[in-house]
Amino acid sequence: MAARAGIVVTGTEVLTGRVVDRNGPWLAERLREAGVDVGRTVVVGDRREDLAAALRFQLTDHDLVLTTGGLGPTADDLTAEVVAEVQGRPSAVDADLEARITAIVERLYRQRGWQVDDDVVRRGVRKQALVPEGAVTLGPVGTAPGLVVPGPGAPVVVLPGPPSELQGMWDEALASDPVRAALAGAATLLQSTVRIWGPPEARLVGVLDAHEAAVGPLEDAGLEITTCVRDGELEIVTRYAPEAAPAYDGLVAALHADFGDLLYADDGRTVDDVVADLLLARDGTIATAESCTAGLLAGRLADRPGSSSYLLGGFVTYANEAKTAEVGVPADLIASVGAVSREVAEAMASGARARLGTTVGVGITGVAGPGGGTPDKPVGLVHVAVDVDGVLTHRELRLGGDRALIRRRTVVAALHLVRQALGGA
Incomplete structure (x- = not known):
């Protein structure tokens, strides 16, 4: 059975739509490549009680939970603190990490010619250097380190909001001992995409119904199918275990037979x-x-x-x-x-x-x-x-x-x- 992961995307700017979430989809695809099924992605604002509730909700039925955002030096950056509370782990300043972040911040300020009160900077650095007991630190790639915070139950991977920073520490997060243990024995999960140009979605419904009438329910064959219409294209995404590959091949053959040249890619290409x-x-x-x-x-x-x-x-x-x-x-x-x-x-x-x-x-x-x-x-x-x-x-x-x-x-x-x-x- 595939391991399951839940994602919590934080930030009022994402919740209100001022910033488009790029991290959730990116993480979902990386997890899928690692054989991990994403159960839910939840978006919450910068409110302590909402973040805590979302974390507890995700932890109830997932083997791994990931958060993005909320790791900066300002008061609304609450993720590391709330994750520590939910996981029941007190936090303390990591002196070595504090020194590393200080060096990064000082170099950044010199490069940009910024003048900021030294005490304000120190408080911000100290906040970012708080590490929950037993947690693994990741990076930092920018100024904010990531964290892998063990349970009692599923571990929580705490990642920064800027996509370049999050992506830069992904391999390190995946290789950490708590994540490896959580995903041990995860089954391989394949994903394939077929794209069709032109016909209405109703025609696809008819093709899928006819195929199931001939071969039986696709879900029983191990195929999880999602379809969407995107700017006139029909996109059929199927997730399945390797042993269900013959059933998937039969589905693709049926799509080719019905749609002909309208099916322009069965290999995931756009x-x-x-x-x-x-x-x-x-x-x-x-x-x-x-x-x-x-x-x-x-x-x-x-x-x-x-x-x-x-x-x-x-x-x-x-x-x-x-x-x-x-x-x-x-x-x-x-x-x-x-x-x-x-x-x-x-x-x-x-x-x-x-x-x-x-x-x-x-x-x-x-x-x-x-x-x-x-x-x-x-x-x-x-x-x-x-x-x-x-x-x-x-x-x-x-x-x-x-x-x-x-x-x-x-x-x-x-x-x-x-x-x-x-x-x-």
């Missing part, structure tokens, strides 16, 4: 990965010309490491004059058919490709709203065109939602059009 692989396989290069998305497609292409091998550049041609000046869209074409049109999108794609000498050009023009729509060209109308070595492919989109959603969905649709134009399934 559309970004597939497009990159297709470009690299043909030594291809790509350029973009974007109006309503204003560089979002180029930015997404650039997000992937190694994108400099194929992304040569992009043009943000929001104004009609920019479409003409930057990528050579004829002014009389815009005057005759309008900026939001198939013809202009195709001219933008070909113009971007010609300007930068790439094998692929992409043109995007549309009405993202909330204003600017007309009865003939309403908000959500977008034209996307792809030029591959002079061969044009076009798609007209009719998208709903607010401005941000329309722009994001347009980028995803553009990536899939590039994928298809390059011969991807």
Whole structure:
């Protein structure tokens, strides 16, 4: 049976949505790789009683609990103190740790030219150097050390909030004796992802129902399936033990049989990965010309490491004059058919490709709203065109939602059009 872990994400800024939680998903994936099943992730603010309640809740039915955040020098950083109380372990200042943190803080202050009252700094350092009895210290990577605090029951791994610091001490946390003991004998847990572009979620429901009617309940076969719709894509994530691999292979075969070319990846790759692989396989290069998305497609292409091998550049041609000046869209074409049109999108794609000498050009023009729509060209109308070595492919989109959603969905649709134009399934 897989070991179970619970995660407690702390911070009022995360609870209220001012800061997006990056640590919980990252930890969940690292735990899954280690064969650990994540039972729950709980987000709490910087209130002592809420944090204590969340910890006790997670400790009731998990082999390991992890916390993120709340390890700084200020009064609202309560995590280490509350974990010590919940685990029943008094804390004391670790003199060696205090000296290490002091050296880090002094170096940081010198580098940044900060002038702060020395007594205030000492109190903050001393707070961060408090270690519960029997705990293992981790790092520090920044100024805050992490902790592994033993039970009586499950140990609690206390990690800092900044993602770079948390990630920097993860291997050390996993190798600590309390964590190794808690996870001893954990079963291997595999996770696989299938991605499908285009069809409604209801069709997937029908396929899964038909497959279960033929082979029996997938849960009984050891498959835990979760599905979601993300910007027009269907994502099917399945977790299973190695012995359930034949059942999973049968599920994937059924998905391929029904969805055909709409199933574009059964190996966990995203559309970004597939497009990159297709470009690299043909030594291809790509350029973009974007109006309503204003560089979002180029930015997404650039997000992937190694994108400099194929992304040569992009043009943000929001104004009609920019479409003409930057990528050579004829002014009389815009005057005759309008900026939001198939013809202009195709001219933008070909113009971007010609300007930068790439094998692929992409043109995007549309009405993202909330204003600017007309009865003939309403908000959500977008034209996307792809030029591959002079061969044009076009798609007209009719998208709903607010401005941000329309722009994001347009980028995803553009990536899939590039994928298809390059011969991807």
